[in-house]
Amino acid sequence: MIEVQELVKTFGFNPVLRKLDLKVEAGQFLVLLGPNGSGKSTLLRILAALARPTSGLVKIGGWRLPDEAFAVRRQLGVVSHLPLLYDTLSAAENLRFFAQLYDLPEEGMDDLIQSSLAQVGLARRANDLVRTFSRGMLQRLTIARAILHDPAVVLFDEPYTGLDQEASSILDDLLRDLAQQNRTIVMTTHDIQRGHALASHVAILSRGKIGYLGATSAVPSGEILNLYTETIGAGQ
Amino acid sequence: MEYTENRNFWLRVMTYVSAFLLVAATIMSFTYPGAERSMGEVQRLFYIHLGSFFGSFLTFSVAVVAGIYYLRTRDNKWDRLEASSVEIGLGLSAVTIVTGAIWARPTWGTYWTWDPRLTTIAIMWLTYAAYLFLRSAIEDPERKRRFAAVYAIIAFSSVILTIVIIRVRPDVIHPTVAGPSTTSADVRGEFNVTPRIRDTVFFNIFTYCVLSAVLTWHRIRIENKSDFIQERKLSILGNM
Amino acid sequence: MKDNQRFVTSYWRVVLLVARKDLRAEIRGRELISSMFLFAFLAVVIFSFALELDREARENSVAGVLWVTIIFSGMLGLARSMAVEKDKGSLDALLIAPVHRSALFYGKALANLLFTLVIALLLMVLLTVLFNISLFVWQVLVVLVLGCIGFTVSGTLVSSMSVYARARETLLPIMLLPVILPVLISAVRASGALLAGLKAEDWLPWMQLLALVDVVFLIITYFLFDYVVEE
Numbered sequence: 180m181i182e183v184q185e186l187v188k189t190f191g192f193n194p195v196l197r198k199l200d201l202k203v204e205a206g207q208f209l210v211l212l213g214p215n216g217s218g219k220s221t222l223l224r225i226l227a228a229l230a231r232p233t234s235g236l237v238k239i240g241g242w243r244l245p246d247e248a249f250a251v252r253r254q255l256g257v258v259s260h261l262p263l264l265y266d267t268l269s270a271a272e273n274l275r276f277f278a279q280l281y282d283l284p285e286e287g288m289d290d291l292i293q294s295s296l297a298q299v300g301l302a303r304r305a306n307d308l309v310r311t312f313s314r315g316m317l318q319r320l321t322i323a324r325a326i327l328h329d330p331a332v333v334l335f336d337e338p339y340t341g342l343d344q345e346a347s348s349i350l351d352d353l354l355r356d357l358a359q360q361n362r363t364i365v366m367t368t369h370d371i372q373r374g375h376a377l378a379s380h381v382a383i384l385s386r387g388k389i390g391y392l393g394a395t396s397a398v399p400s401g402e403i404l405n406l407y408t409e410t411i412g413a414g415q
Numbered sequence: 416m417e418y419t420e421n422r423n424f425w426l427r428v429m430t431y432v433s434a435f436l437l438v439a440a441t442i443m444s445f446t447y448p449g450a451e452r453s454m455g456e457v458q459r460l461f462y463i464h465l466g467s468f469f470g471s472f473l474t475f476s477v478a479v480v481a482g483i484y485y486l487r488t489r490d491n492k493w494d495r496l497e498a499s500s501v502e503i504g505l506g507l508s509a510v511t512i513v514t515g516a517i518w519a520r521p522t523w524g525t526y527w528t529w530d531p532r533l534t535t536i537a538i539m540w541l542t543y544a545a546y547l548f549l550r551s552a553i554e555d556p557e558r559k560r561r562f563a564a565v566y567a568i569i570a571f572s573s574v575i576l577t578i579v580i581i582r583v584r585p586d587v588i589h590p591t592v593a594g595p596s597t598t599s600a601d602v603r604g605e606f607n608v609t610p611r612i613r614d615t616v617f618f619n620i621f622t623y624c625v626l627s628a629v630l631t632w633h634r635i636r637i638e639n640k641s642d643f644i645q646e647r648k649l650s651i652l653g654n655m
Numbered sequence: 656m657k658d659n660q661r662f663v664t665s666y667w668r669v670v671l672l673v674a675r676k677d678l679r680a681e682i683r684g685r686e687l688i689s690s691m692f693l694f695a696f697l698a699v700v701i702f703s704f705a706l707e708l709d710r711e712a713r714e715n716s717v718a719g720v721l722w723v724t725i726i727f728s729g730m731l732g733l734a735r736s737m738a739v740e741k742d743k744g745s746l747d748a749l750l751i752a753p754v755h756r757s758a759l760f761y762g763k764a765l766a767n768l769l770f771t772l773v774i775a776l777l778l779m780v781l782l783t784v785l786f787n788i789s790l791f792v793w794q795v796l797v798v799l800v801l802g803c804i805g806f807t808v809s810g811t812l813v814s815s816m817s818v819y820a821r822a823r824e825t826l827l828p829i830m831l832l833p834v835i836l837p838v839l840i841s842a843v844r845a846s847g848a849l850l851a852g853l854k855a856e857d858w859l860p861w862m863q864l865l866a867l868v869d870v871v872f873l874i875i876t877y878f879l880f881d882y883v884v885e886e
Contacts, residue, residue: 228751229885231885534836565816
């Protein structure tokens with residue numbers, strides 16, 4: 180589903196990604212781990228077609244970036260730690276705006292909005308302004324927005340930032356739901372244990388390269404921290 | 416990019432050539448054409464005035480082309496060329512404005528009037544000053560280069576305006592030397608162009624164009640050296 | 656981008672959607688219009704005090720007061736409109752959507768244009784009352800629309816850059832004012848000549864220059880906005 184070969188991204192003299200290779204099969208849930216500055220966010224921004232690669236091949240669903248960006252964007256949903264929503268519009272209005280931006284059929288749009296709000300547990304707040312929402316509710320609405328157009332690939336950039344215990348566990352459930360809907364998910368997080376528990380595959384980034392990539396089942400949860408420190412250490 | 420001895424050699428030669436040209440052009444302005452009948456000696460400033468304007472026109476044109484190439488290729492060398500040209504152009508157009516003001520005092524009786532031509536060149540100068548401010552205000556280097564290139568392209572509209580306005584506005588009290596003008600001949604500041612005056616004008620324009628190219632070259636070289644040092648620093652720090 | 660045109664949402668639809676979204680948010684909050692109008696009102700009052708305008712001076716300066724106030728209060732709106740998109744990250748959400756980026760730009764510019772026009776019209780009423788000069792000549796309205804187009808189109812582009820700077824409040828006017836001076840000068844000259852009741856040859860060239868500048872800005876921004884938002 181996602182194919183990255185020899186991806187390089189430099190900012191000035193700073194190479195952030197150095198010939199990174201990555202392959203994610205359809206339906207996989209990949210968690211990207213790595214310290215600050217390892218290039219996680221940059222990789223995600225390139226996959227989201229927000230940043231242009233300096234060199235290398237990036238393919239999503241068979242379409243090349245950045246040349247075929249429109250085709251890629253249609254099958255892509257993105258959730259970041261920023262809400263990406265409009266304060267002064269209601270939850271339903273926000274969703275309607277993005278649904279129309281994706282050119283979803285006008286017919287049945289109301290039902291679609293209602294059901295996706297219900298899916299994230301916000302059906303009763305549909306007509307409330309987004310600025311009255313708590314951090315956790317915002318994050319749920321952001322997810323509803325990101326999957327409104329039924330994307331095959333969903334990217335999560337640090338989705339747990341700023342969430343309390345309860346909101347985090349709701350987000351866990353939502354992520355499991357998404358994974359079961361056979362979507363391809365790529366998520367970055369600093370919460371190593373949580374990422375390991377949720378994902379089907381784990382990749383560890385170190386200094387702009389993938390230092391480790393494997394199924395989570397191959398790494399017992401007790402050893403993931405050791406593996407992480409080892410991989411980061413090896414990259415230094 | 417490393418500088419070879421060979422390139423340094425040519426830069427040195429061009430520096431001497433442009434210094435020689437500048438001296439020659441200045442001497443020529445003061446001796447070759449006779450003093451102009453209606454305005455006298457102060458008219459000689461006009462050669463520097465026009466020369467430096469064409470110099471800045473050249474550098475700003477280079478900046479817009481470099482901006483377009485930067486956006487297409489994202490190659491830093493175009494950004495360096497663009498920023499260096501703008502800086503040199505700002506210096507040269509400052510010379511244009513100052514000599515113009517000194518020339519205007521005895522000719523029009525005031526250092527500054529809000530004539531469209533003077534207004535537009537002031538706009539031009541301010542626009543490129545804003546360009547430099549933009550470069551210092553954006554921190555992310557990649558974004559800074561991108562925005563600077565975009566702004567260099569927009570800013571060029573002020574150069575076009577400066578050149579076009581003298582040809583289309585009837586109330587401009589600024590002499591045109593070449594090309595058609597709607598300004599009536601009896602407006603103060605107009606003078607007869609003799610062949611000697613024309614030769615001096617063209618020689619000055621040529622000199623200032625060479626000068627601006629050489630200065631830009633020097634400016635880029637400084638930029639390259641400081642980049643090189645920066646890169647070394649990073650790589651040494653990285654290996655520690 | 657040859658093959659994937661069919662994935663793109665239609666251009667004009669996006670322009671209208673983005674503009675409508677901004678208008679709806681504004682109608683709900685009315686934060687922008689009210690702060691812009693209050694500022695404009697204050698500016699007019701301050702102008703009258705500072706310039707100690709008598710009848711004749713008012714007639715001579717009304718065009719300048721009108722346009723300077725439009726531009727300064729319009730700049731408040733521009734700064735806010737882009738800051739809203741950037742700070743909540745919603746600009747990213749727009750950029751991720753399968754739409755032409757210049758369509759997003761023109762949508763934002765259209766909303767800004769409408770806000771600025773509302774302020775400009777209110778300001779004309781205000782000046783008509785306070786300065787006791789009727790500004791409602793139809794040619795002046797044409798100049799008003801042309802001037803506001805030039806201002807908002809270049810202003811939306813510049814504010815989409817200045818919003819990334821830490822000193823964004825200072826950067827916006829410094830970058831924008833020199834760029835829009837041609838708009839300002841020709842709009843002031845054209846409306847000044849019109850209000851003084853001068854002949855067509857005194858205001859028509861300025862109006863033509865204004866229209867030309869508008870066209871140039873519209874074309875340049877079409878090509879440049881993509882580069883502003885793409886990393």
